[in-house]
Amino acid sequence: MRPVKKIQPAYLHSLTATSAEEQTAHIHHALIESMGNYCSYCEMPLSDYHVEHLRYLAAWPQILSLSDWDDLLLICNDCRSHIRVPELNKESADAMLWPDRDITFSLQNSPFLYELRKVNYVVEADGEDISSEPMELVFVVANKNAGEESYEKAVNTIRHFQLNMQLEYYHPDTNELRVPFEEDQQRSDNRMFKRTRAWKEAEEALLRLKAMDAVEEDTSEEKATMRQMLIKQIAMTAWYSGNWSVWMTVFQKLSGDLELIKSVLASSEHPFTGLNNEANVVFGK
Numbered sequence: 001m002r003p004v005k006k007i008q009p010a011y012l013h014s015l016t017a018t019s020a021e022e023q024t025a026h027i028h029h030a031l032i033e034s035m036g037n038y039c040s041y042c043e044m045p046l047s048d049y050h051v052e053h054l055r056y057l058a059a060w061p062q063i064l065s066l067s068d069w070d071d072l073l074l075i076c077n078d079c080r081s082h083i084r085v086p087e088l089n090k091e092s093a094d095a096m097l098w099p100d101r102d103i104t105f106s107l108q109n110s111p112f113l114y115e116l117r118k119v120n121y122v123v124e125a126d127g128e129d130i131s132s133e134p135m136e137l138v139f140v141v142a143n144k145n146a147g148e149e150s151y152e153k154a155v156n157t158i159r160h161f162q163l164n165m166q167l168e169y170y171h172p173d174t175n176e177l178r179v180p181f182e183e184d185q186q187r188s189d190n191r192m193f194k195r196t197r198a199w200k201e202a203e204e205a206l207l208r209l210k211a212m213d214a215v216e217e218d219t220s221e222e223k224a225t226m227r228q229m230l231i232k233q234i235a236m237t238a239w240y241s242g243n244w245s246v247w248m249t250v251f252q253k254l255s256g257d258l259e260l261i262k263s264v265l266a267s268s269e270h271p272f273t274g275l276n277n278e279a280n281v282v283f284g285k
């Protein structure tokens, strides 16, 4: 979960809205300008217009006011329709991690970890298995080494948004993801699949870069230029695919080259707008 620094654009106060709907639209655009066009929770790029989320409520707020700003985040339809508890109070909200309040991902001791796991994907109907196939999917998991409090909060957050599909689908004892036939057909939850695709894209991008670096005898300026172009291309792919935390994870696992990670994921040409990297907490020193 990408940590974001939500800064209210200065112009927002000077805009005059002629209606509550217009005011809502201004706030909506300001949220995207501040945090980038990504779901605050699953990090998928947003395509739907109704993307605001009040921290305490699962319902779409139809009309927004500037006084809501501190509790507004961006949410995709898939996260929205999988919220476990329709309404939170201060206590239950404080028992979760929030991307605008907490460092929800970092290269060191991140509270959320992203793991590519092999599971059996079983489609079932009326208690019968229709199909079963091995599948690699990226899970969001809570990091036990991040400290007891962070761990518990991460668990609560994953459960609240059901970030790994509906909680009842996964059976750790048999390592099965048992999905009802209708859900498999409708795909109302694309988050794990998109996350996994981002993982594969990140792996492929790094393989291409490594293949280029493997040509050791070539120290020409052309090669350096080509390498820069490839890095820019990778930054653009990451930006379009979203899932920043997945890209971070793969790049750290497979390359560990901090400068490379920064040049791709903190690229100024294709920035993941709103990233909170205060005091280098995300990238380290």
Ligand SMILES: [Zn+2]
Pocket: 039, 040, 041, 042, 043, 044, 075, 076, 077, 078, 079, 080
């Ligand atoms: Zn989402």
